[in-house]
Amino acid sequence: MQGVYQNIFMEALPLPNNPLKSLNLFIIKGDKRSMIIDCGFNTEETREIMLNIFEKHGLDFENTILYLTHRHSDHVGLATFLRDKGLEVYISRVEGNAVNDPNHTWDATFKNAMLQGLGEDNFKIEEHPGYKYALEGMLDYTEAGIGDTLSIGGYDFEIIDLSGHTPGMTGLYERKHQLLFCGDHILKKITPNITFWGFEWGDSLGTYLKNLDKVYEMEIAHLFSSHRELLANHRERIDELKQHHAKRLAEVKKALSLKEYSSVRDVTKHMHWDIRSRSFDEFPQSQKSFATGEAHAHIEHLRHKGEVDFIQKDEKLYYFLTV
Ligand SMILES: [Zn+2]
Numbered sequence: 001m002q003g004v005y006q007n008i009f010m011e012a013l014p015l016p017n018n019p020l021k022s023l024n025l026f027i028i029k030g031d032k033r034s035m036i037i038d039c040g041f042n043t044e045e046t047r048e049i050m051l052n053i054f055e056k057h058g059l060d061f062e063n064t065i066l067y068l069t070h071r072h073s074d075h076v077g078l079a080t081f082l083r084d085k086g087l088e089v090y091i092s093r094v095e096g097n098a099v100n101d102p103n104h105t106w107d108a109t110f111k112n113a114m115l116q117g118l119g120e121d122n123f124k125i126e127e128h129p130g131y132k133y134a135l136e137g138m139l140d141y142t143e144a145g146i147g148d149t150l151s152i153g154g155y156d157f158e159i160i161d162l163s164g165h166t167p168g169m170t171g172l173y174e175r176k177h178q179l180l181f182c183g184d185h186i187l188k189k190i191t192p193n194i195t196f197w198g199f200e201w202g203d204s205l206g207t208y209l210k211n212l213d214k215v216y217e218m219e220i221a222h223l224f225s226s227h228r229e230l231l232a233n234h235r236e237r238i239d240e241l242k243q244h245h246a247k248r249l250a251e252v253k254k255a256l257s258l259k260e261y262s263s264v265r266d267v268t269k270h271m272h273w274d275i276r277s278r279s280f281d282e283f284p285q286s287q288k289s290f291a292t293g294e295a296h297a298h299i300e301h302l303r304h305k306g307e308v309d310f311i312q313k314d315e316k317l318y319y320f321l322t323v
Contacts, residue, residue, distance in 0.1 A: 004230070005179065005222060007153040011053050013040035015074050018129065020190070020227045023074050025053065026181060030153035033063045037172070037181055038226060041133035042077035050078055061086035065152075067144070069162075069183030069226065070169035071098045071105075073133040080135045090144040092159075094168025100138050106131065108198050109289075115317050116196075116292045117265030127285050144170055155179070162215075164208025165192050167201045178221035185211065186237055188228045191244055195293030196264075196300055205245065205301040212238050245298070252298045253321065256308065261318035268295040 004010045007029045012022040026037040036059070040046040054061070066083070068076050068091040076091070076099055083089050091099065098105050106125050113123045125131055150157045150172070157172040162185040172181040184192045194208050216238045223234045231237050248271070255270035256262055268291050269280040277283050283291065299319055302308040310319045
């Protein structure tokens with residue numbers, strides 16, 4: 001157990017075979033009701049750890065709410081398990097809809113993979129870790145609305161929009177004590193994955209960068225991120241993240257300049273990835289789809305800035321530089 005602030009505790013939930021290593025589970029203890037933020041993969045091991053956490057912190061199921069920052073399985077995996085025990089669950093409508101309509105979400109992921117040119121890699125959704133550890137059944141939830149307040153443990157948490165990493169991610173901000181629970185918006189050492197969600201969701205990298213700027217301006221004494229160690233200075237980290245994406249955008253432009261028309265897969269192959277494989281063709285399948293999704297988000301950001309455009313041929317997109 002680690003007390004990170006008055007009435008606030010942090011526990012680590014292991015994420016097997018995942019580079020994120022573990023999820024930081026936050027517990028806010030109150031007299032009448034308590035809250036936990038996010039809940040880990042849906043595995044037997046995590047269920048057991050979760051029950052031990054409830055016992056250790058003296059939490060009872062009926063008077064604890066579960067706040068979910070976003071749809072990813074390492075954050076929502078145990079949500080229906082906990083709801084069935086009596087917890088009230090909060091999540092934004094966009095994320096709640098995605099959780100409750102997995103077929104739509106996975107169909108979109110598959111369709112995007114085809115647009116990106118992963119057809120030749122025998123892309124299979126079943127090998128995606130988010131698919132393997134997803135929650136079971138439908139999730140009844142209370143909608144977490146932007147601007148709403150949750151009062152727990154002497155704190156007033158305001159729900160804020162942190163979309164970008166996913167289309168409807170939210171965070172909890174406590175203005176008086178300057179605390180922000182930011183989900184995967186800002187992480188120490190690792191760059192949050194920003195992917196292409198489909199054309200209906202617009203420029204995900206642009207949305208992400210805009211929300212980095214928003215958080216930069218906020219007064220934050222303690223930033224509670226969902227993975228790795230906690231950060232001391234949110235502004236320093238935001239500067240680093242913005243620099244990282246600026247470099248990535250330059251890399252994408254360089255890759256696009258190599259050919260007249262490039263698929264997202266072509267661009268991805270020419271970018272640098274910290275994966276121990278000799279070439280893109282040898283990447284494990286899940287890494288291929290993470291990498292192309294990230295490349296695609298950068299390409300689309302350039303398109304929204306008017307620097308890139310595409311043509312579509314045989315279900316596949318071919319991008320080119322316009323300037
Ligand atoms: Zn995430």
